[in-house]
Amino acid sequence: MFWTLAAVALFTAALVTFLPLLRGKTLWQPVALALVFLLPAGGLWLYTEVGTPEAIGLPSSPPAHPAAADAMGATDIDTMIAGLRSKLTESPDSLEGWMLLARTLKTTQRYPEALDALQTAHRIAPDNPLVMVELAETRVFVSSDGQIDAGSVAMLERAMELDPTQQKGLWLLGIAAAQAGDLAGAIGRWETLLAQLEPGSPVAQSVLSQINEASSRLGTPAETSVAEPAEQMPASAATDAAKQAAPSETAADGVWRGTPVRVVPSEAARSKIPAGGTLFVVIRSPGPAVGPPLGVRRVIDPVLPLDLTISDSDSMLQERKISLETEVQVQARISLSGSPAAAAGDWQSAPVVVPLRVANTVELLIDQQLE
DSSP, X not given: OHHHXXXXXXXXXXXXXXXXXXSSSOTTHHHHHHHHHHHHHHHHHHHHHHSOGGGGTOOSOOOSOHHHHHHOOHHHHHHHHXXXXXXXXXXXXXXXXXXXXXXXXXXXXXXXXXXXXXXXXXXXXXXXXXXXXXXXXXXHHHOSSOOOOHHXXXXXXXXXXXXXXXXXXXXXXXXXXXXXXOHHHHHHHHXXXXXXXXXXXXXXXXXXXXXXXXXXXXXXXXXXXXXXXXXXXXXXXXXXXXXXXXXXXXXXXXXXOOEEEXXXXXXXXXXXXXXXXXXXXXXXXXXXXXXXXXXXXXXXXXXXXXXXXXXXXXXXXXXXXXXXXXXXXXXXXXXXXSOSSOOTTOEEEOOEEEETTXXXXXXXXXXXXXX
């Protein structure tokens, strides 16, 4: 049953991804149709060869359909991508071809290459809203800090002017607003998105949960409760500390409600950190910092020590919620320029790996100045 459901899920995802290229008779339709079947097969093969089937209580054995597993491996995917590139040398102005290549590269998590393909597509069709949204999203995946920059925000705004039904565009604009500290603006974007979604669907529930958590931070009541709010937006740093100093334990239903974090300057740093900086608490998967973080909390002109709680409302992307991890790496940095990118003169803490289901407060000691 597991393998059947997994195959159906992967096939559905691939079908949705390549649906725009399956409509109508075009040069790229046969290639898109092949990918709809081959990419799910490749996903199943990778899981059985690289993954851990024992994690779901199943023996290490091939899927129920071994022919599917043998149908496509990493080499076959590379061959398919090479074939797409070859076709594009013959038709370099094919928007459909570049979009197909970009989607294929994104599916295989080759984001820098996908970015190149989307930039080419954008040169071919600079006013195509779908291209704009996909390009803006891919920029986030290849960025080092996970921030949606001003250029991408402008592009997304233009895309929404051309096509207000671009749901991913609304989601990303909400994320950008939240990153800038404009929670009301984020809620507005997500409410517009929610009105376009099927009521009660998993995506709608996820968007509604984000709206509720942002509303909770603003201190306004949520219209519908999907999950218990992680925290209230404080009126001051003192109020914030009073409300969040106590540990936040996992609820009885096993749902992670947030992890309390306390940011403290060292004695040496206390007198040297100038006023007017911006605090960034960056949440990543443990290990080398590759790609955008899982989440970021931004506090303008912080008063240290500062207590806060990281939760799913700090997630950068809907598809990469912090709660999907078993442990995360947390680091605090005071940016003197207000930019999320680290720069000389900034102060930061050492990164700390935190199991999400442990309720103890995490202390981040800011004691390192970047040179």
